[in-house]
Amino acid sequence: MLLAACLVLAAAPAAANGSSGGAAWGESLVGERFVYEVRRGDSLGGIAARHGTGAALIARDNAIGPRQGLKPGQQLMLETRHIVPQSNGDGITINVPQRMLFHFEGGALRTAYPVTAGRPDWQTPLGPFTVVNRQTDKPWFVPKSIQEEMRQQGKPVLTRVEPGPDNPLGRHWIGLSMPAIGIHGTNAPTSIYALRSHGCVRMHPDDVADLFERVRVGDAGRIVYHPALLAGLPDGRVFVEVHLDAYRRSGKPIDALRALAAERGIESRVDWLRVAEIVAARDGVAREVTLPEALPAATPLSTPTANPTGALAQ
Known part of the structure; x- marks a missing residue:
């Protein structure tokens, strides 16, 4: 079964708009x-x-x-709780280490989906993009570099794969302004929530079908790289989420989180011993780190996180 579909010629440099490194700030969670x-x-x-x-x-x-x-x-x-990175506006935000895609519309988060992005030796590029096309049942024209990879692995060398069950693009393709990059489905749903593509962003077939109906040509988006995230919720609770830095683009997560907490004025509300444990585990889910004395008396630490958008798209 074919899994890879896209091509990035080289690892993209960190974008100048803060798409790489540091810790991302959020004010809500998704999942449950x-x-x-x-x-x-x-x-x-x-x-x-x-x-x-x-x-x-x-x-x-x-x-x-x-x-x-x-x-x-x-x-x-x-x-399955994840911190939603703060958005600069409507459109798509993809955080590569988080392996999550967030779609904002009307100033609010509408949906969130797990995705697969580029593997460390074939990285997904970072930065802003626009949606340039939407296609269903798109043939896969196999890039020469992937043909060479097939040859080296002793697999049949393909140049074109027609729509159907063997096409790794799945049924839906959302083309981006980044060269040779798109958001697409897959014929291997269990490959989602990983870093294993040739640069494109891969989604579960049901999820990409849902997103396909929500986006239009000309919609904006951005691909960012933040292994560490910090959220301050409206009820006063603080959450931290830390992922592996597979692309080796960031410094120490604890330093980035401390700097962001200080910038947001919440450093004294954070249990930094708990943060250190989360950084060491890097298990990729949002964990509460609020100091008990920092919470209003009526807010128990065990209260499940309210999720304004519902669970991850199913």
Whole structure:
């Protein structure tokens, strides 16, 4: 089964508009903490890919051993909360380390989806873009560099793949103003929520079909690179989310988070020992770090996070 589809000729330099490095600020979360009932044919990897969380995290949180299979009807606790990076306006924001795409419309977050972006040796470029085309059932014209990769791996060398089940672009293509880059579906849904593409942004077929209907040619967007995120919620709580710096573009997350907290005037409300634990774990979900004494008396730390947009798109 073909998985890769796009081509980036070289790793893009960090954009001058703050798209790379540092920590991103947010004021809301998306996703939730919930119980998932295992269905026939489910796997940890497939569940994780669909819900935007890590398979290892699901296994750890549910005490599942490395050789232990899943059973239909089994209940799993899933943690899928992510910090929504503050947007400069309507359109699409993709945070590569977070492996999340956020769509803003009318000044508010409308949807959020897990995605796959470029692998470390074939990085997704950063910076602003516009949507330049929307196509369904687009043939895949295989770039020469990917043909060479096929040759080196001993696979049949393809030059064109017609629409259908073998086409790694899936049914929907959203072309971007960045050269050779698009947002598209996939014929391998379990490959989502990773860094493994040839530069394009890959989505679950249902998610890209939903996004396809929401965007129009000329819509703006940006691709950013923030492994660390800090959120101050309206109720006074503070959350931190930290991911691996797979592209090696950022400094120490703890330093970036401290600087951002100081800039936002919330440094004294943060449990920095807890932040250090989150930085060490880098498990990619939003974790609360509010000091108990920093909260109003009526706000218990265990209160689930309100999510104004609902869970991740299903």
